[in-house]
Amino acid sequence: MMESEIRPDELYDETMRLRKIDTEKILLKSKSFVKVCCPACNKVEYELFYKRDGFTFVKCSVCETVFVNPRPTKEMLFEHYATSLNTKFWKKNVYPKSEESRIKHLILPRVKKILELCDKYDVPTCSIMDIGAGFGTFCEQITKTGKFKEVIAIEPNLEKDKYSHKKGITVIQDFIENIAERKVNVITSFESIEHMFSPKEYLNSVSKMLAKGGLLFLTTPNIKGFDLNVLKDKSDSTMAPGHINYFHPKSISLLLENCGFEVLSIETPGKLDAELVRKKALAGVISLDSQPFLKCVLIDEWQTYMDSFQQWLASNGLSSSMLITARKR
């Protein structure tokens, strides 16, 4: 899979332009941003990691989670997402162009993996809930497998028309913390926790919706993965206020354990690390002149190593995209 298949290159500049407008708007309130403890270990010892676009990123001195601090309040974040020009553009232009590719390269492998893990851990498959369901693409594909009796999509910023042709999905337009408690067997949360004002509160709400022994599948960036580790503040994924929490395998495990989960496995199935770093080097955003090994793999001998290098990163827990499987105690 190439990045352009899920994020068309020709829309990149416009995405960045709109992102800048959104960011400037929320930064007008920066005096009211609030200081927080480490989202993983709750400690208050941290050091400056870097500053970017008016936001301060710090690294926890205890568990090495990176987080935006001070950060916009929950209400500011809500308003940001409800009015974001970039989100609107993404929904209208980026997503439709890349939907087919996303299904093929991201969603279907995810569906397959989750069914395998449900079998492996022998969890009942009466009900599954996807939190932050977006356009319902994952829910639609999981419904098609016929494995679950009930498929529930939770999405506060719901585009109702996107669900009209998707049959057999229960749709709830609200935040997880506002929904009446129920007990489902499986919950999925794809690329959500990094956006949350309080990851701990979020996981506690998730936990309330899961039956005892139920499985949670969580995906989020891995700050110790290859592309985030090499690119740091030059990565397009390390942008606030979109992403404000950056965990790694140990720190997300710590948080999950403290929220009543048993972590069963952490994989890094990312497919784009090498290409993302290569692109930034080719664009002159970073220099690999002092990194002859990386220059060889990512530039000079790219055709030879591109697939095997990425596979090596993914299978050794070194990709920047994590999939965590956890069971409610």
Ligand SMILES: [Zn+2]
């Ligand atoms: Zn910490």
